[in-house]
Amino acid sequence: MPGSDAAQLWKLNQRLLTRVMNAAAPRLASVGLETKEFFVLDEVDTSRHPAELAATLMLPKASVTVYLRNLVAKGLVVRTIDETDLRRHRLATTDAGKQVLRESTAALAAEFAAMMDRLDDREQGEFRRLLERLVGDDG
Amino acid sequence: MPGSDAAQLWKLNQRLLTRVMNAAAPRLASVGLETKEFFVLDEVDTSRHPAELAATLMLPKASVTVYLRNLVAKGLVVRTIDETDLRRHRLATTDAGKQVLRESTAALAAEFAAMMDRLDDREQGEFRRLLERLVGDDG
DNA sequence: CCCGGCTTGTACGAAACTAAACTAATATGA
DNA sequence: TCATATTAGTTTAGTTTCGTACAAGCCGGG
Numbered sequence: 001m002p003g004s005d006a007a008q009l010w011k012l013n014q015r016l017l018t019r020v021m022n023a024a025a026p027r028l029a030s031v032g033l034e035t036k037e038f039f040v041l042d043e044v045d046t047s048r049h050p051a052e053l054a055a056t057l058m059l060p061k062a063s064v065t066v067y068l069r070n071l072v073a074k075g076l077v078v079r080t081i082d083e084t085d086l087r088r089h090r091l092a093t094t095d096a097g098k099q100v101l102r103e104s105t106a107a108l109a110a111e112f113a114a115m116m117d118r119l120d121d122r123e124q125g126e127f128r129r130l131l132e133r134l135v136g137d138d139g
Numbered sequence: 140m141p142g143s144d145a146a147q148l149w150k151l152n153q154r155l156l157t158r159v160m161n162a163a164a165p166r167l168a169s170v171g172l173e174t175k176e177f178f179v180l181d182e183v184d185t186s187r188h189p190a191e192l193a194a195t196l197m198l199p200k201a202s203v204t205v206y207l208r209n210l211v212a213k214g215l216v217v218r219t220i221d222e223t224d225l226r227r228h229r230l231a232t233t234d235a236g237k238q239v240l241r242e243s244t245a246a247l248a249a250e251f252a253a254m255m256d257r258l259d260d261r262e263q264g265e266f267r268r269l270l271e272r273l274v275g276d277d278g
Numbered sequence: 279c280c281c282g283g284c285t286t287g288t289a290c291g292a293a294a295c296t297a298a299a300c301t302a303a304t305a306t307g308a
Numbered sequence: 309t310c311a312t313a314t315t316a317g318t319t320t321a322g323t324t325t326c327g328t329a330c331a332a333g334c335c336g337g338g
Contacts, residue, residue, distance in 0.1 A: 006251040007244045009267065010159065011181065012274035017153055018197050036325095039150075051286060058157045060326055065288055087286040087333045105146060112145035118272050124148065127273075130266045131151040134257055135158070175294095190316060199296055204318055226303045226316040285334075295324070305314070 020111050027107035031100050032074065038104055040067040041097060044077055049088045076100055159250050166246035170239050171213060177243050179206040180236060183216055188227045215239055 021035055028038050039057055047053040054064040068091070071077040076097030082088035093101060116124055160174055167177050178196055186192040193203040207230070210216040215236030221227035232240065255263045 006248040006267075009270055009274065010156070010247060010251055011178065013152070013156055013270060014160075014178075015197065016274050017149070017156060020149065022197060042150075049286080056154075058154065058161065061287070062289085062327075063325055066325075069288095085286080085334070089287070108146060112149045115273070116145040116148055118275070119269060123269055123272070124144065126265065127269045128144070128148055128151070130258060130262060130269070131148065131155060133262075134254060134266075135151050135155050188316080200317070201296060201298095201319085202294090205294085208318095224304070224316085228317070279338100281336105281338090283335085286332080287330105288332105289330080290328090291326105292328100293324105293326075295322105297322085298320085300319075301317090303314100303316080306312080308309100308311095 020115050024108045024111045028104055031103045037067050044091045044093050159254050163247045163250040167243050170242045172243050176206050183230045183232050
C-alpha cells in the first residue's frame with residue numbers, strides 16, 4: 001500500500017496500455033496507419049504546428065518530422081507555411097485524413113471500450129476528471 | 140459517446156504514464172538503469188526464464204536477450220542453466236540487483252507521488268481505487 | 279536598424295528495436 | 309528409433325527512433 005505499491009500499480013497500468021495498443025495495431029494497419037502515426041494524425045487538428053504536437057505527445061521533434069512526412073506522403077495531412085511566423089508549418093488533416101481518422105477511431109473504440117468497461121459511467125467520468133487534472137496545463 | 144470517450148481516457152492515461160516514466164528516467168539512470176531495464180529487472184524473480192519474461196512484458200524475445208545481457212554485465216542478474224531443460228536459462232537477481240531494484244522502485248514511487256500531489260487526499264485515494272479497478276487481476 | 283539569443287523544422291549519424299534466420303534441446307509419433 | 313515439429317535463446321540485418329547540430333526566421337535591447 002505505501003510507496004512500492006504505487007510502482008506496482010504504475011507497472012500494471014503500463015502493461016494495460018501496451019496490451020490495448022498491441023490489440024489495436026492490426027486494426028490500424030487495416031486502414032494503413034502505424035500506431036504512432038495514428039496518434040500524430042489524431043492530434044494534428046488540435047495542435048497546430050509540429051513543435052506543439054511534439055510537446056503534447058511527448059515525442060522528440062525529429063520523430064514528429066518523420067511521422068508527419070509519412071502522413072503527408074499518404075495524403076492525410078497537408079503542411080502550409082504560417083504567414084504570421086514563417087518558421088512554422090501550419091498543419092491540417094485532409095478530407096482523406098479525416099476519413100481515415102474516423103475509421104481508425106471507430107476501429108479502436110472496441111478496444112478502448114473493452115478496457116474501460118471495468119468502470120461504470122460515473123467512474124469513467126470521475127477518472128476522466130482526475131486524469132485531466134493530473135495531465136492538465138502540461139505541468 | 141462511450142467509444143470516443145474511452146479513447147480520450149486512453150490518451151490521457153497514456154500521456155500521464157509517459158510523463159511519469161520520463162520524469163523517473165533520470166532517477167533510474169542515477170542507479171544505473173535504463174527504463175526498460177527496470178521493467179525487466181523487476182520481473183526477473185517472478186518470471187523464471189527469458190521466454191516467460193518476454194510474454195509477461197510483451198516484449199520481443201530478442202529485446203529481452205539484450206536487456207538481460209546488460210543486466211548480467213552490470214552484475215544485477217545471474218543466468219544459470221536449467222538442469223531439467225537444457226534450453227532454458229534460469230534467471231535470478233543478485234543481491235546487488237535486489238538493492239538496485241529497491242532503489243529504483245522507490246524512485247518510481249516517488250515520481251508517482253509527485254504527480255499525485257496535484258490532487259487532494261480524497262481524490263488521490265479515488266484515483267488509485269479507479270486505477271486498481273482498471274488494471275485489476277491484470278485481465 | 280542590427281546583433282545576440284531564442285524558436286522552428288529538418289537532416290544526419292548513432293543507438294535502439296525488431297523480424298527472421300539460426301543453433302541447440304526437447305517433444306511427438308509413425 | 310529416429311525423422312519431424314516445437315520451443316528456448318541468440319544473432320544478424322534491416323528499419324525505426326532519437327540526440328545533436330544546423331539553417332531559417334523571430335524578437336528584444338541597444
